[in-house]
Amino acid sequence: MRKVSVAILALALCLGLSLAAVSAGAAEPIKVGILGPFTGSLAHNASEMKKGMMLALDQVNAKGGVNGRPLELVFGDSSCKPANGVAAAKKLLSRDKVLVLGGGYCSSVNIATSEVANAEKTPVVVAIAISPTITSRGLKYVFRTSPNSPMFLEGINQWLAQVKKPKTVAFFMENSDYGRDGQKIWEAQCKKIGAKVLSSFYFEIGDTDFTTQISKLKKLNPDVTFNIASTTEAALIQKQAKELNFVTQWIGVGGQFTQAYFKMTGPLSEFAMGSSLEPTKAMKDPVTAAFVTAYQKKYPGSRPGIFSSQGYDNLMVIADAIKRAGKLTGDLAKDRDKVRDALKTTDLKLSQGTIKFGPDGQVHTVFPSVVQVQLKNCQSDTYIIYPPERAAAKYLVPPPWPPRLFMLRWGPPGRGRGALTAPGGRGAPRPYPLRGTGASFVFLLLVRTWNRFFCNKWSTA
């Protein structure tokens, strides 16, 4: 039994040593903690957020940092699991002694971590998570630089009421807070506009076979199918809907429309809709355009998506607040309070739009637009179709697969590489001249045949 005691002594010694290692060396840069699911199935999206943040970091530090001190990001991996997120947050707060906690992707994680940070009196600025719960609990240190889910879906709700007016709808949602929150909001709207909910299905994150559900949906034949899903699942659903010859108006939140999504679905995702803050779609705005240009300069060949933009804005807001908080005293508790107070009066123009916090710490000044995936110049991409003043294209009703299939049969098979490139060189999107009615059908075919002959490759990867 003696070895137990020896082991305990040894462990204690190790702990002591690691502690000594930590306390040595006072940090010169200002530390900002960033949470996100950097590993696991959402790692890809988290890396987009990180890329946006690294761009913001470069920009801030190139200008000499904040009040003469460089910013340093300390990343904490949540793997999208609340328990891991809480552990990572605790580490960032008490071990790394970060001034502010930024980032944040999964709602379930951020509901927990914001509570942890609030209890530690550390300002936490959530970047992506959309559950309203995060900012609705009256926590004094919690902010969010992106719209929450009701705000995200408001545009689609209006569009449903004013343009689409569906008779029947179905839900096919990710079994997460993300999916379930969205369903609540849309279900209420459907009740208001008199659309009948035919059915609601859930799938697990990481599921790959959706043929069972799609076959059932096909039988129900809803006008609109709400489908909140992440990139991989959303792409697979589009592919399998095609394989099962199912046509519906897909509506998601829009987070799935990433570069990887278009690479996977190619033209299959055409006509799918979502709500989006895609920076590349708002190039009329000089601030957003500058962000896109800078991003593409830093990461050649890639295109900033919504998460990159949200990550960028998140860190910019944090940097700005630290700057306005003035010279740091070195007393962490006091500095954190100062930054919190500075955050409250944030007023910045960034890639998503104006960022100003309401009394609840929620941004109320960012409005996503409704987008639809359309195929133009051989590329499927999202175009704003609502509200009308921002619209870059007209809404197109999804046609049945056979004519679409006719289009797809032409080109050379299986060319996948590099089909999707940065949008820089492309001309401004041209709207189809006819409204999305049955009459536009033939025209659509013509346009696509045209595209077919003049495009030398298809993005069917």
Next chain:
Amino acid sequence: MESLFLQQVVNGLIVGSVYSLIAVGLTMIFGVMRISNFAHGDFSMLGAYVAVFILAWLPGWLGWVGSLLAAAAGVGLLGILIERGLFRPLLTRWTDLDQIMVSIGLFILLENLAQLFFGATPRMLPDPFGEATLNLGLFSTSVMRLLCFILALVIIILLQIYLNRARMGVAIQATAQNRKAAQLMGININRVYSLTFALGSALAGLGGVLYGTLFAIYPTMGAMPTLKAFVVTILGGMGNIRGAIFSGFILGVAETLGGSYISMEYKHAIGFIIIILVLLIIPHGLFGRSEE
């Protein structure tokens, strides 16, 4: 008039064919070597990534055929290396427990190494038919899915022919039935082991290419085929190849029908519920074990 029932059965059969293919490899390895390989699905994942790289380098039909061959060869070779390096040295002294845990360690290792080398970005294989669909009145499916189904069947049939006709194939079956007797009959048991593991892994790799064609390819994709293959294997009786083939289809159809008519949310539980029931009633699976 489309029939939902028939459509679901077809969906189930297509997925089931891939389950069968992957499970046959697993059950073969168990039957001959008594190894339950929890990293089996990760061999599928590696096979799928072989296809990703071949198709990026050589698109079109040729690339598709090439990636099937390369996945079988590559993963089979890896299987030999892993068998020689990990499983063989301990074959004599380990218990069931050690062996399962080695494979769990391998599972964790491969999954995370894949994440490191291939990145987390999900990928899909291009469809050489341009996603052409077959609308057959009662049900619809894509040409590619149908081809996957046919390919899985062809591979399974070829395997059956090999096992029943070829010398080494018969040796594998003999070893599965009775290791000692096979040894006494002059069968080189080590060669049989290597060959079985290579064959089983190659089947997993082929299954991975088909799985990746039907679905998507990402580093953590291996867990699902592993669990499904185990469910199929147990359902068919561990070590029973024919049992695994039939059970694969049974599981595929049971999942789609159960998901469609009972509960979509508990679709992944259906396989487990079936095996728990089967094990309580018939401990050696629906088709019995190959040995004893």
Next chain:
Amino acid sequence: MTGPRQKLLWALAAALTLALPWLISDRYIQHLLVMSLIFVIFASSWNLLTGYAGQLNLGHAAFFGIGAYTSALLALKLGVPPWIGLFLGGFLAAGSGFVLGIPSLRLSGPYLAITTIGFAEILRLVAMNWVSLTRGSLGLYGVPPLPGFFGIQFTTELTFYYVALAGAALALFCFRRLTRSEFGLSLQAMREDEQGAESIGVSTNRFKLTVFTVSAFFGGFSGALLAHYQRLISPDLLSLHETFQALTMTIIGGLGTLTGPVIGAVLLTFLSEGLRFVEDVVKIDVRLIIYGALLVVTILFMRGGIVGLWERLRAGRGQDTEER
């Protein structure tokens, strides 16, 4: 356990364990200490079942989750005091362990492994989909903390450390008594040779069920502790990864030994911390790669894990080998 030197060592170790959180003011380290203690209980309970009794349970996370959800739900919905909930969570887990033990009477090896995985997966799906009760994947948050007494609040890492320590001590004491008794010897006989054990009069059925129940109780107990410490639980607690974590900890520490899981749990909890410096350089999550590699290497080259290695070293030096 004789001799003044050993007594002194013991007293020193005990004092150090008690004083540890006071010596370390870093709250993150304190948090890791609490987590490692919870995992000491969890991994040890898995070890009892798999290491001592030879029943390969890959669904141990089910007990973890049952304990956590039971205690949290009782406190949230019915207002049951968490101190009672801790044990009720354990008891419900024990009940389900008994139920799971029944098929195990006839199953072994991969059959048992898959059945137990299935059991945990089904429960995970229930936790995901019974939204009105469990809030699905969002998890239960705002789980009440353990109520304080004598003016001590159990909301900080420092105070909770002692609760977890007491829990771990209780668990280890029970496991020690169990494995040292005739019961434990029969268990080991059963693990080595089930038919042989039966032939000398060991009632394997009764033993298996008892072990399943006891192991599940402490699995559930550790889950309930986690629920009231973290004050947030989600269906991830029931996932295969939690079981693999206990498995890795136990095997690296030493399967089938009392100290193995303790060393493994503490070591691996802090290892992920140590790897942070590596991760900063290579910019990827290397923790799981190292877990996997350690697992394979331990089984291939270091049977018995760290404890086994230590014993071999001592035996190599020709010292007296004391009982485990």
